Amino acid sequence: MKTNFWFDRWHRIGPLYKKFTENLLKCFGVSKIDYISCCIQAGEWRWPEERKLTDESQLLKQLTPPLVPNPDMTDKTVWQGYGPGDFSVQKAISTLRIKGNKTEWYHLVWDCVLCGNGEESVQHLFFQCAISQKVWQKMCLIHKMLCSSSDEQCWMSAKWKANTFFNELKKLALSVRVYQIWRARNRFIFQHIPVSAVHMVDEIVRIVQLTTVTWRKVLKTNDNWNLAVEWGLSHPCFNCS
Numbered sequence: 001m002k003t004n005f006w007f008d009r010w011h012r013i014g015p016l017y018k019k020f021t022e023n024l025l026k027c028f029g030v031s032k033i034d035y036i037s038c039c040i041q042a043g044e045w046r047w048p049e050e051r052k053l054t055d056e057s058q059l060l061k062q063l064t065p066p067l068v069p070n071p072d073m074t075d076k077t078v079w080q081g082y083g084p085g086d087f088s089v090q091k092a093i094s095t096l097r098i099k100g101n102k103t104e105w106y107h108l109v110w111d112c113v114l115c116g117n118g119e120e121s122v123q124h125l126f127f128q129c130a131i132s133q134k135v136w137q138k139m140c141l142i143h144k145m146l147c148s149s150s151d152e153q154c155w156m157s158a159k160w161k162a163n164t165f166f167n168e169l170k171k172l173a174l175s176v177r178v179y180q181i182w183r184a185r186n187r188f189i190f191q192h193i194p195v196s197a198v199h200m201v202d203e204i205v206r207i208v209q210l211t212t213v214t215w216r217k218v219l220k221t222n223d224n225w226n227l228a229v230e231w232g233l234s235h236p237c238f239n240c241s
Contacts, residue, residue, distance in 0.1 A: 002035055003035055003036050003069070004032075004033070004034075004035060004036075005030055005034045005035060005036045005038060005039065006025065006030075006031075006032045006034070007032070008036075010036055010065075010069070011063070011065060012063070012065055013063060016060075017032075020056050020060070021056065023054060023056060024054070024056045024057060024060065026051070026052075027050050027051055027052050027053075027054050027056065027057045028047065028048040028050060028051075028057065029048055029049075029051055030048060036069065040068060040069065043068055044068060045064050045065075045068055047060070047061055047064075079091070112124055112125055112129050113185055113188055113189055114129050114130075114131040114132070114181070114184065114185055114188070114195055115129045115130040115131050117129075117130070125181065125182075125185065126178050126181055126182075129181075131181075131184075131195055131197055132181055134197040135177060135180070135181065135197045135200050135201055135204075136177070138197055138198065138201045139173070139177070139201055139204065142201070142205075143173075143230050143231060165218045165219065165224045165227065166223065166224070166227060168215075169208070169212070169227060169231065172208055172211060172212070173204060173208050176203075176204045176207045176208060176211075177200075177204050180200045180203050180204055180207075181200070184196075184200055205231065205232070208231060209231065209232060209233060209234065212231075212233050213234065217238075218238045219238065220238035224238070225238070
C-alpha cells in the first residue's frame with residue numbers, strides 16, 4: 001500500500017495537509033513521505049503514539065474512517081469530480097469551470113466560428129467550411145493554374161514532392177491559405193474582427209509575392225513565366241542557362 005499519509009486523498013475529509021498543520025506530523029512522529037500503513041496494525045487503525053497531545057491529533061482520531069484499507073490490495077486512483085466513470089479532460093474542465101447561465105453563443109465553443117455550421121474539426125475548418133471554400137474559389141478565379149487539379153487537398157500527395165517551380169508555388173499558396181484561415185478564425189474570436197474572404201485572398205497573394213522574392217534559379221519555361229506573371233511576381237530570377 002503506497003497511499004501517502006499527508007498528501008493523498010484517503011480520508012473522507014480530504015488530504016490531511018489541507019486540513020491540519022505540520023504540527024500533526026510532529027505529534028505522531030511521521031513524515032510527509034510516510035504511507036498510511038504506518039497507522040494500520042492487524043487490520044485495524046492504530047494511530048502512532050502521540051509525542052504530545054494536541055487538539056489536531058484528538059480531532060483526527062475522532063474522525064477515524066469507518067473502513068480500514070486492505071494492505072494486501074493495490075492502490076487505485078478514483079475520479080471524484082464532475083460526472084461518473086473514469087477521468088477525462090472534459091470532466092476535469094466541467095469540474096473546474098464556474099457554472100453560469102447558458103449564453104446565446106455557447107454553441108460557438110464547438111461549432112465552426114467562420115460559418116456557424118458543423119463541428120470545428122481540421123477537415124471542416126480548412127476544407128469544408130463555406131468561408132474556406134469561398135476563399136478557394138476566389139483564388140481559382142484569379143489564378144487558374146492553381147486549380148488545375150480537381151482536388152484541392154492534393155497538395156499533400158506524393159506527386160507534389162518534385163521541387164518544380166509550379167509545385168513549390170502551389171504548395172506555398174495553399175499553406176498560406178491555411179494560415180490565413182486560422183488567423184481569421186482567431187481574430188474573429190479574440191478581436192471580433194469580421195471575416196472577409198476577399199481580404200484573405202489579397203493577403204495570400206501578398207505573402208506569396210513577398211516570399212518568392214528570395215527564390216533563385218527558376219527554370220525559364222513558358223509555363224513558369226506565365227505562372228509568375230499570373231501571380232504578379234516581381235522579376236523572378238530565372239535560370240537562363
